[in-house]
Amino acid sequence: MIGDYSSPAKSQARFGLTRRTAAAEPSFSPMLTASVLVWAVPWLAVSVAGNLAPSSAVNVNSTASALPQLLTPDTGCRVRLFDLTITWEKHAPDGYEPAREMALINGQYPGPTIEVDEGDVVEVVVTNLMPQNTTVHFHGIEMQGSNWSDGVPGLTQRQIRTGSSFVYQWKATQYGSYWYHAHERGQLDDGLFGPIIIRPALERERPFSLISKDASEVAAMVAAEAVSRPLVLSDFRHVTSTDGWAIEIAAGIETPCYDAVLINGRGRVDCWSESKREALLTPPQAQILALGNETSLTAKGCLSANIIGNVLAAGIPNNLSAVPPGIFDVCTPTSHSLATIEVNRDGPDSVWSGRETTWAAFDIIGAFGLLTAVFSIDSHPLWIYAIDGSYVEPMLVDAIEVTNGDRFSVMIPVTKQGNYTIRVASDTTAQSIAGYANLVVSGGRSPPSCSSSSSPATPSLAYINDVGVNTTSGVVFFNQANMKSFPPDVGVGNATVDRTFNLGIRIAGASYNWALNNSVYPMQLDNETPLLFQPYPDRDNNVTITTLTGQWIDLVMQALSFPMPPHPIHKHGNKMWLMGSGDGIFNYSSVAEAIQHIPDNFNLVDPPKRDTLATPAATANTAWMVVRYQVTNPGAWFLHCHIDSHLLGGMAMVIQDGIDQWPEVPEYYREYV
Numbered sequence: 141m142i143g144d145y146s147s148p149a150k151s152q153a154r155f156g157l158t159r160r161t162a163a164a165e166p167s168f169s170p171m172l173t174a175s176v177l178v179w180a181v182p183w184l185a186v187s188v189a190g191n192l193a194p195s196s197a198v199n200v201n202s203t204a205s206a207l208p209q210l211l212t213p214d215t216g217c218r219v220r221l222f223d224l225t226i227t228w229e230k231h232a233p234d235g236y237e238p239a240r241e242m243a244l245i246n247g248q249y250p251g252p253t254i255e256v257d258e259g260d261v262v263e264v265v266v267t268n269l270m271p272q273n274t275t276v277h278f279h280g281i282e283m284q285g286s287n288w289s290d291g292v293p294g295l296t297q298r299q300i301r302t303g304s305s306f307v308y309q310w311k312a313t314q315y316g317s318y319w320y321h322a323h324e325r326g327q328l329d330d331g332l333f334g335p336i337i338i339r340p341a342l343e344r345e346r347p348f349s350l351i352s353k354d355a356s357e358v359a360a361m362v363a364a365e366a367v368s369r370p371l372v373l374s375d376f377r378h379v380t381s382t383d384g385w386a387i388e389i390a391a392g393i394e395t396p397c398y399d400a401v402l403i404n405g406r407g408r409v410d411c412w413s414e415s416k417r418e419a420l421l422t423p424p425q426a427q428i429l430a431l432g433n434e435t436s437l438t439a440k441g442c443l444s445a446n447i448i449g450n451v452l453a454a455g456i457p458n459n460l461s462a463v464p465p466g467i468f469d470v471c472t473p474t475s476h477s478l479a480t481i482e483v484n485r486d487g488p489d490s491v492w493s494g495r496e497t498t499w500a501a502f503d504i505i506g507a508f509g510l511l512t513a514v515f516s517i518d519s520h521p522l523w524i525y526a527i528d529g530s531y532v533e534p535m536l537v538d539a540i541e542v543t544n545g546d547r548f549s550v551m552i553p554v555t556k557q558g559n560y561t562i563r564v565a566s567d568t569t570a571q572s573i574a575g576y577a578n579l580v581v582s583g584g585r586s587p588p589s590c591s592s593s594s595s596p597a598t599p600s601l602a603y604i605n606d607v608g609v610n611t612t613s614g615v616v617f618f619n620q621a622n623m624k625s626f627p628p629d630v631g632v633g634n635a636t637v638d639r640t641f642n643l644g645i646r647i648a649g650a651s652y653n654w655a656l657n658n659s660v661y662p663m664q665l666d667n668e669t670p671l672l673f674q675p676y677p678d679r680d681n682n683v684t685i686t687t688l689t690g691q692w693i694d695l696v697m698q699a700l701s702f703p704m705p706p707h708p709i710h711k712h713g714n715k716m717w718l719m720g721s722g723d724g725i726f727n728y729s730s731v732a733e734a735i736q737h738i739p740d741n742f743n744l745v746d747p748p749k750r751d752t753l754a755t756p757a758a759t760a761n762t763a764w765m766v767v768r769y770q771v772t773n774p775g776a777w778f779l780h781c782h783i784d785s786h787l788l789g790g791m792a793m794v795i796q797d798g799i800d801q802w803p804e805v806p807e808y809y810r811e812y813v
């Protein structure tokens with residue numbers, strides 16, 4: 141940790157120097173008001189006030205800025221300050237006792253919402269009171285001019301040690317739904333995450349007139365968007381990520397088996413009967429079980445340790461006796477209450493009163509460590525209007541498959557009072573498990589319910605079952621191939637591509653070790669001097685690749701073996717376009733060449749744009765996808781699988797984008813230890 145403890149004189153001197161406006165953040169009540177944690181900003185003295193002593197300290201619970209302003213908010217916008225204090229405490233979000241220890245942020249799980257406006261400068265002071273190091277990444281935030289606030293240990297910053305604080309400062313150059321999460325080891329699985337909402341600028345064109353031509357309806361949707369609420373979907377397990385990882389090492393296998401699916405941090409352990417597991421067994425599960433001479437999932441709905449170790453990672457030595465029974469086989473139900481999401485049609489948003497339809501907006505966030513799951517709200521079709529924080533031409537669907545890191549912003553027409561089930565059903569082959577919450581709609585002009593009946597006033601009609609399969613043939617699922625940016629992106633399909641990198645994906649030596657670009661990212665790099673501070677072309681051979689500013693880059697993600705699950709590949713620093721995908725091996729030097737032979741595998745006209753793109757499942761053959769981006773944001777950016785256990789297992793690499801225009805790191809970040 142830099143520097144020393146605060147002295148009142150120094151603090152006052154610093155406050156006197158603050159040239160910024162600090163917005164009140166009532167949702168961020170500091171949990172540790174008596175905290176004496178402080179940290180110092182040596183260059184503050186130099187760059188802001190040359191007459192100060194070279195060590196000036198800041199109390200993290202202040203609502204004033206902790207750093208000099210490195211970035212300039214847009215006209216009329218503000219600097220927004222947030223204190224996130226991370227503790228390590230017993231907590232049971234699914235009601236399971238004994239409660240495990242996990243990360244809480246300002247005493248909450250998930251952490252509080254960072255809500256700002258487009259154009260704001262955002263400053264987040266993270267104070268780590270956990271017994272282990274941490275960093276915080278702001279998922280999907282492009283970090284223009286602030287690579288050092290991207291939160292990757294050993295790449296963009298040094299770790300925040302126990303008892304220390306770190307100031308992240310970035311500008312909201314984008315709008316929409318994002319999230320923050322730990323980027324140190326498996327801490328995402330320990331609950332260290334929370335939502336980010338960037339309210340779009342007034343002048344930004346919305347896509348709502350494609351939903352309704354009625355100006356008052358459009359106005360209602362704009363107003364609903366302004367108060368959209370996060371729905372954070374997560375998978376939860378009863379072992380810490382550290383213990384879980386130790387079990388994987390000891391057993392020599394991956395352990396993809398969770399205990400509960402949570403919505404906004406609430407849920408319960410739901411143990412399925414043997415007959416339910418049998419009835420809902422999916423064809424891929426049956427196929428894989430048969431390869432291991434098994435016929436059913438474990439009590440937790442998982443593929444067994446035997447299947448994981450001896451079928452999916454056949455030929456790799458393991459020690460299955462090192463897996464405690466609770467990991468795959470023992471399910472103990474709880475009767476915990478579920479999250480309730482309320483929409484009051486006569487509520488404070490009285491603009492709706494008297495309308496037939498109320499519009500409600502939600503930001504669905506896939507904060508899963510492992511699972512991919514199907515999201516649906518009974519009786520309520522969803523207008524998807526933004527994906528990963530960017531507007532799209534609205535798509536009307538009944539259900540959305542949500543994978544690790546995804547965000548879907550949805551506008552929901554709400555017409556009838558009642559209680560409706562929100563469903564999150566895993567469609568991951570490794571585990572069948574589901575979670576629920578309640579959508580409670582009150583107010584409006586619906587007729588009073590018949591009190592003689594025990595059923596709700598309007599039935600809650602499910603679109604999907606507990607493994608994410610449609611209940612009727614008319615159910616519409618989100619199809620990524622149909623998503624179109626709003627307004628359209630120009631110049632992507634016909635760009636002249638400067639470099640094509642072929643990144644081979646494989647299991648590397650052990651069932652829990654995964655390679656991206658054919659290499660396992662060495663975990664000791666987390667503790668080294670951040671690469672951002674000293675760029676180094678070809679560091680660790682394949683683990684680092686390098687580009688030049690302005691270049692168009694194609695990345696071919698190639699699954700080298702099968703069966704292999706989809707890998708949601710996330711790039712830091714910018715969004716990417718999915719240009720094409722297919723089965724087999726990509727035997728071409730470029731997309732331009734491939735398109736001569738297999739044109740139907742590509743979309744050069746209006747490709748999907750996202751910050752995470754999942755590789756196709758390699759079931760009966762190998763598979764590939766090509767993603768494209770332009771180097772417009774020079775810096776050290778991580779590219780990795782967003783499945784937590786795959787990231788832990790090394791499925792990551794670094795792109796030194798624009799090494800010719802490398803950013804100069806401010807002294808505070810360079811000197812932070």
Ligand SMILES: [Cu+2]
Pocket residue numbers: 654706707708781782783786787791
């Ligand atoms: Cu993966």
